[in-house]
Amino acid sequence: MASSELAIQLAYVVAAAMFIYGLKLLGSADSARRGNMLSAIAMLLAIVSALLDQGIVEYQWILLGFVIGGATGGLVARQVKMTAIPEMVALFNGFGGLASLLVGTAALSTNPSTFTLVSIVLSILIGGLTFTGSLIAYGKLSETLSSGAVIFRGQQIVNSLLVLGIFASATMFCLEPGNIQWLFLVVTLSLLFGVMAVIPIGGADMPVVISLLNSYSGLAACAAGFAINNNILIVAGSLVGASGIILTQIMCKAMNRSLRNVLFSGFGSASDSSSEIEGEIKPISVEDGYYVLEAASNVAIIPGYGMAVAQAQHVVKELSELLEKNGAEVNFGIHPVAGRMPGHMNVLLAEADVPYDQLLEMDDINPRMETVDVAIVIGANDVVNPAARDMESSPIYGMPIINVDQARTVFVLKRSMASGFAGIENPLFYKENTRMLFGDAKESIARLVREFS
Amino acid sequence: MEAVFLTFILMLAIFLGFELINKVPATLHTPLMSGANAISGITIVGAIGLAGTGQQDVANWLSTAAVAFASINVIGGYLVTDRMLAMFKKRGD
Numbered sequence: 001m002a003s004s005e006l007a008i009q010l011a012y013v014v015a016a017a018m019f020i021y022g023l024k025l026l027g028s029a030d031s032a033r034r035g036n037m038l039s040a041i042a043m044l045l046a047i048v049s050a051l052l053d054q055g056i057v058e059y060q061w062i063l064l065g066f067v068i069g070g071a072t073g074g075l076v077a078r079q080v081k082m083t084a085i086p087e088m089v090a091l092f093n094g095f096g097g098l099a100s101l102l103v104g105t106a107a108l109s110t111n112p113s114t115f116t117l118v119s120i121v122l123s124i125l126i127g128g129l130t131f132t133g134s135l136i137a138y139g140k141l142s143e144t145l146s147s148g149a150v151i152f153r154g155q156q157i158v159n160s161l162l163v164l165g166i167f168a169s170a171t172m173f174c175l176e177p178g179n180i181q182w183l184f185l186v187v188t189l190s191l192l193f194g195v196m197a198v199i200p201i202g203g204a205d206m207p208v209v210i211s212l213l214n215s216y217s218g219l220a221a222c223a224a225g226f227a228i229n230n231n232i233l234i235v236a237g238s239l240v241g242a243s244g245i246i247l248t249q250i251m252c253k254a255m256n257r258s259l260r261n262v263l264f265s266g267f268g269s270a271s272d273s274s275s276e277i278e279g280e281i282k283p284i285s286v287e288d289g290y291y292v293l294e295a296a297s298n299v300a301i302i303p304g305y306g307m308a309v310a311q312a313q314h315v316v317k318e319l320s321e322l323l324e325k326n327g328a329e330v331n332f333g334i335h336p337v338a339g340r341m342p343g344h345m346n347v348l349l350a351e352a353d354v355p356y357d358q359l360l361e362m363d364d365i366n367p368r369m370e371t372v373d374v375a376i377v378i379g380a381n382d383v384v385n386p387a388a389r390d391m392e393s394s395p396i397y398g399m400p401i402i403n404v405d406q407a408r409t410v411f412v413l414k415r416s417m418a419s420g421f422a423g424i425e426n427p428l429f430y431k432e433n434t435r436m437l438f439g440d441a442k443e444s445i446a447r448l449v450r451e452f453s
Numbered sequence: 454m455e456a457v458f459l460t461f462i463l464m465l466a467i468f469l470g471f472e473l474i475n476k477v478p479a480t481l482h483t484p485l486m487s488g489a490n491a492i493s494g495i496t497i498v499g500a501i502g503l504a505g506t507g508q509q510d511v512a513n514w515l516s517t518a519a520v521a522f523a524s525i526n527v528i529g530g531y532l533v534t535d536r537m538l539a540m541f542k543k544r545g546d
Contacts, residue, residue: 019492020469026485027476033538036488040531043495047527050498056505061517065504069524076525077532085533089486092530095522096493102519103496106503109512115456214486217493226459228499234459235466236495242470243489247482336479343482347537355544361479 004054011049012232018042019236023243029356046232082351083308086341087141090134090210096217097130100224101187107227108177117177119226121170121186127220128190129197134213136198140206141340147203156264159196165189201262207341208251208262215244247342254336254362256388256399279430281417284437286444290451292409292435296373299323300365302333302402303345306379312442313352316378319445320354322452328373332358333365333402335383366403375407377428378441385426396424410434413441484537491530497523 019042025035051062080088104123112120139145166189173182201209218240225233252259284292293299301316320330332354338345346359369375377384384404387394404410405428412429414436428434437444477485500519503512 020473023470023473024476026481026488027473027478029478029480029541030543032481032484032541033535036484036531036534036538039488039492040535043491043527043531046495046498047501050501051505053502053505055502057507058505061504061513062501062520065500065517065520066524069521070528072521073525073527073529074532077529077536080533082537085483085487085537088529088533089483089490092487092490092526093493095525096490096496099494099496099500099519099523099526102515102522103499103503106500106512106515106519109503109508109510211486214489214493218489221493221496222463224496224499226456226463228502229455229459230499230502231459231462233495233499234462236492238463238466239470239473240489240493242467243474243485246471246474247486250479250482334479339483341483342486343479343484346480347483347540350537350540350542353540353542355546356480356541357544359480 008049015042015046016235087138090138093213093217094131094134097127097220100220101127103224117174123223125190129194130216132191132194133198149202150199211247215241277427284435286447298373299330300372300375302377304380308348310442315445317352369403369406372407375404375410377412413437484534488534494523494526
């Protein structure tokens with residue numbers, strides 16, 4: 001090994017250590033920003049080392065790619081709205097997959113061994129399905145595509161044939177690498193498979209899908225690392241792969257569904273649960289709501305994605321400040337699937353200047369719910385539905401929820417009595433201690449704020 | 454032997470990844486994911502090696518495109534993660 005080659009490899013080792021330490025710093029909100037910075041420096045080190053490789057004789061193409069990609073990425077990062085982060089992440093997952101597909105294909109020019117050929121096929125396969133799968137996820141999240149599940153007769157058969165086709169063409173390609181047709185077939189089928197895998201999944205399950213595709217984009221980088229014998233790709237790729245898998249598990253658990261169930265059954269097969277709900281709806285006016293809140297010493301706010309749709313974060317923050325000034329303790333209870341991707345709601349509230357130590361996870365807020373005087377539910381429905389806990393016939397039975405019904409009083413802000421996203425009746429609205437505050441959430445909160453000041 | 458060596462690294466890195474990511478609080482899961490986006494742009498390192506060979510062939514074009522797509526992830530991913538993390542503040546900050 002030449003000494004320059006040795007230096008490059010050592011630089012990769014240092015970069016790997018920095019990636020790992022950067023992720024460690026991401027374990028706490030105090031140090032997370034430094035962790036991200038460290039990770040970025042590690043990336044810079046890896047890129048500079050790669051540029052010093054003696055096999056590189058011209059730089060103009062690299063520079064061209066870097067300028068185009070860097071400018072695009074920088075622009076997107078600056079412009080993207082926080083509500084649109086999920087679709088941006090979906091798109092970036094796809095680009096990661098595509099880059100690995102391209103690197104895998106380009107690596108064919110290096111006269112690969114059989115082991116390398118298998119790695120190349122894997123990077124094409126994972127990269128390709130990540131790319132098109134992510135594009136579909138992007139379409140569903142940004143609502144350029146219908147967010148519904150696309151299901152047709154014989155879908156399972158078509159998909160099984162597709163998998164068989166991929167397996168067969170991949171094998172043929174490894175046996176006859178000189179025959180370029182097999183390569184085209186593998187690429188085409190992988191791209192098609194990504195589309196077929198994501199279209200039967202409904203919009204509500206997209207948090208699981210983007211977590212999983214995030215993992216795949218890492219695994220694709222791993223496979224590309226095997227294809228070109230590069231350690232740093234393998235280490236960084238598997239860190240991303242592991243992260244995506246963990247987030248996928250968390251999301252599945254939060255929805256009480258197995259990954260298998262999310263991937264292979266379009267949601268909505270849950271049928272009619274026409275069981276009787278007892279009690280009656282009790283509306284409350286803003287004025288009366290104000291009197292209850294004014295007397296409260298412990299308030300919990302449970303936001304759902306509806307709050308973000310109504311752009312109500314900022315007035316909610318204002319209300320929480322007024323309540324605190326009035327002597328009450330205010331906390332936010334965040335369900336894992338409150339936003340459209342893991343942790344999304346926390347970012348939206350952080351953007352509205354809500355301090356992060358006020359954001360409590362479901363498992364932290366539930367034990368103290370009985371000491372809460374008023375729980376305010378804004379734009380959330382299924383994640384506070386007691387049927388998930390009590391009614392075995394409910395399609396969401398078993399899903400962990402935030403137990404707002406155990407608070408002394410519950411305010412539910414809601415436009416009308418139409419049922420939630422999943423179309424499931426919510427017995428919470430009929431409970432003795434529940435008051436419905438009808439109207440636009442943002443408008444209602446703004447009126448509460450006016451009552452206080 | 455090379456294959457075994459690389460697989461060994463893969464195995465260790467995956468276990469390490471699980472340990473590290475499990476410690477990230479739910480509050481930070483979105484920045485974690487966009488940060489992971491940026492890290493998966495590591496493919497750029499592989500693309501660079503294949504884009505600068507000086508041969509005007511298909512592999513060169515493909516890897517130039519790969520450099521571009523991976524750069525979107527690297528630059529976009531780190532910047533947007535930093536933008537998000539800058540918004541996370543403690544009470545009284």
